[in-house]
Amino acid sequence: MDHDPHAVIEGMALAARATGATRGFIYLRYEYPETFSILGRAIAEAEEAGFLGENILGAADFNFRIYLRRGAGAYICGEEGSLLNSLEGKHPFPRNRPPYPVTHGFEDLPTVVNNVETLVSAPPIVLRGAGWYQALGEGDLAGTKVISLSGDIARPGNYEVPMGLPLSTLLYDWAGGPAREHEVQAVTMAGLSGGFLAGDDLDITLDEPCIRSRGSFLGAGGIIVFDRGRDMVAAAENAMGFFAEESCGKCFPC
Known part of the structure; x- marks a missing residue:
């Protein structure tokens, strides 16, 4: 996130394209103000370049925006239900499952929750193929x-x-x-x-x-x-x- 924030943005955009999501959130601990600023600048750059926003790369059906949200640093927010509750402004407490976030997540909508490592792996796999990743x-x-x-x-x-x-x-x-x-x-x-x-x-x-x-x-x-x-x-x-x-x-x- 500090050294290649656009890799995170690209991974999220690919996930949005695959799932049809129109909104994405990066949830960041409050203790990382420099990272927050870096990500904010990168999101603005991606929007200016046409990689985020409306009609991405000329595709009329591809609209996606990323929002930054900061948490207070609670360890429990590493659990996806607690994280979603925190995003919604609620007490960060784990949710009962089922239902799972894929059907009832943020604002009770289908939601994909992934960590940064997973998302940044997506662009090179799309570019080079699954066989390349397998061989690593x-x-x-x-x-x-x-x-x-x-x-x-x-x-x-x-x-x-x-x-x-x-x-x-x-x-x-x-x-x-x-x-x-x-x-x-x-x-x-x-x-x-x-x-x-x-x-x-x-x-x-x-x-x-x-x-x-x-x-x-x-x-x-x-x-x-x-x-x-x-x-x-x-x-x-x-x-x-x-x-x-x-x-x-x-x-x-x-």
């Missing part, structure tokens, strides 16, 4: 995944990795290994909500089937590294405190 993964796995790597690691950051890449390759070959002179003790998958993996469970590949076989899930790809110098009991207590604070109280795991 390891073995029979298709495509790539953006991993947000943080914690006790020499080179933290966002890494786009082929699906099926060994975790050890990411941690040691790409990210330089632990930042301090300690071995890796544990990592999270999908942020703290994915729990901790340690010991033999670190010998995994970055794909949903493999990670689920170890009792976790890849999810949004937030990996936090904990080296041997970390107190994992304290880390678990911190995670429990976070979810106790952010939980909506509806589901047991939090």
